Amino acid sequence: MEAIMKVARTHGLYVIEDNAQALGADFLQGDGSKQKAGTIGHLGTTSFFPSKNLGAFGDGGALFTKDDSLGKRAASLVNHGMQVRYHYDHVGVNSRLDTLQAAILRVKLKHLDDYHRLRQEAAAWYDNTLSGIEGLQIPIRSTFTTHIFHQYTLQVEASKRDSLKQWLMEKGIPSQIYYPLPLHLQEAYKDLGYQNGSLPHSEELCNRVLSLPMHTEMEQIQLEYVSEQVQQFFKA
Numbered sequence: 001m002e003a004i005m006k007v008a009r010t011h012g013l014y015v016i017e018d019n020a021q022a023l024g025a026d027f028l029q030g031d032g033s034k035q036k037a038g039t040i041g042h043l044g045t046t047s048f049f050p051s052k053n054l055g056a057f058g059d060g061g062a063l064f065t066k067d068d069s070l071g072k073r074a075a076s077l078v079n080h081g082m083q084v085r086y087h088y089d090h091v092g093v094n095s096r097l098d099t100l101q102a103a104i105l106r107v108k109l110k111h112l113d114d115y116h117r118l119r120q121e122a123a124a125w126y127d128n129t130l131s132g133i134e135g136l137q138i139p140i141r142s143t144f145t146t147h148i149f150h151q152y153t154l155q156v157e158a159s160k161r162d163s164l165k166q167w168l169m170e171k172g173i174p175s176q177i178y179y180p181l182p183l184h185l186q187e188a189y190k191d192l193g194y195q196n197g198s199l200p201h202s203e204e205l206c207n208r209v210l211s212l213p214m215h216t217e218m219e220q221i222q223l224e225y226v227s228e229q230v231q232q233f234f235k236a
């Protein structure tokens with residue numbers, strides 16, 4: 001983030017942090033001070049989709065900013081572009097958070113640190129039981145941030161990834177590929193002219209990643225079963 005902010009300052013750019021999977025993470029600055037992810041750029045965004053770290057009972061999201069004028073502008077844009085009722089300063093959208101969702105989130109927000117701890121405990125279990133297996137790479141921990149583990153994503157040899165997914169499915173364990181196709185190869189962005197090979201790292205990861213079950217209510221018996229089955233696959 002320090003490098004990104006520096007580029008932004010040099011060129012007069014705004015930085016929007018997509019914080020949908022990182023809400024609550026601490027970013028460690030070079031001087032050792034901590035800052036919450038999503039509060040470093042000009043705007044932070046998050047998602048309250050039910051599977052997220054702070055999930056509602058339906059769709060929702062939020063923006064964060066320290067800049068009052070950006071905050072006012074955003075609040076107006078999500079409410080049809082109005083500030084004074086039925087007077088429209090901008091062309092906006094209807095992206096208000098339902099009162100019902102807000103009420104649920106207000107209660108859940110108090111437990112956010114517990115949700116993180118529970119995800120981190122589950123991730124530590126997976127780390128301990130799945131490290132050192134040939135052909136399997138557990139998530140790498142960065143030194144400059146804490147990790148929320150919205151997902152616990154393995155990297156698997158591309159030739160084995162789909163069979164591991166199938167193996168887990170046969171054992172009753174859901175796993176998911178986030179994501180199977182990189183942005184530059186999506187039909188929606190075809191006109192930008194990127195092709196297979198344009199972004200080899202993204203493409204390779206799409207062929208290697210597999211996310212294991214991860215949420216705040218993972219029971220010990222479930223964690224044991226998942227890691228045993230992953231171990232079994234690599235022994236077979």
Ligand SMILES: Cc1ncc(COP(=O)(O)O)c(C=O)c1O
Pocket residue numbers: 018019020021046047048049059060061
């Ligand atoms: C990193 C990231 N950004 C944005 C989104 C989109 O969130 P929403 O569907 O609430 O707009 C997601 C949801 O999957 C996400 O994981």
